[in-house]
Amino acid sequence: MLHNDVLAIFERDLLKLKEEIKLYKNSDDLWIVAPGTLNSGGNLALHLVGNLRHFIGAVLGNSGYVRDRDSEFSRKNLSAGDLTALIDTTLLEVTSALSKLDPAILSKEFPKDIGGMKRDTAYVLLHLLGHLGYHLGQVNYHRRIISSPER
Numbered sequence: 001m002l003h004n005d006v007l008a009i010f011e012r013d014l015l016k017l018k019e020e021i022k023l024y025k026n027s028d029d030l031w032i033v034a035p036g037t038l039n040s041g042g043n044l045a046l047h048l049v050g051n052l053r054h055f056i057g058a059v060l061g062n063s064g065y066v067r068d069r070d071s072e073f074s075r076k077n078l079s080a081g082d083l084t085a086l087i088d089t090t091l092l093e094v095t096s097a098l099s100k101l102d103p104a105i106l107s108k109e110f111p112k113d114i115g116g117m118k119r120d121t122a123y124v125l126l127h128l129l130g131h132l133g134y135h136l137g138q139v140n141y142h143r144r145i146i147s148s149p150e151r
Helices: 002-023 027-031 041-060 069-074 080-100 103-107 121-147
Strands: none
Touching: 002 041, 002 080, 002 121, 027 041, 027 080, 027 121, 041 069, 041 080, 041 121, 103 121
């Protein structure tokens, strides 16, 4: 079912994000903004954590998480261990919320607007998966650029 597949992909990609963060040579590299980019790998990770903890953890799972989107891009210099701990928390909140989710809710309107529009919950979950995959690719690319021997 879509519900179980969505949960499996969120788990897979959050674990991959955690792996990417651990592959940085050192925590300082997480916060470098590479030429031609707008965000560091660390800030992209914080953005993904904030996004998923808000839309899935808090909105669907009633976790109580309160998002501070601005800090996702302004916080700096957390260690790789701090970031992976936040990813672990996110993984727990996402899996908890989605594993308890009644599949019937997928066709119902999501409680929050997405991009100023009302959408059903299945659409929002697929949108969030796409968002995660997009930024996960950016983190991977950032890490490889920063780790490049030419740097």
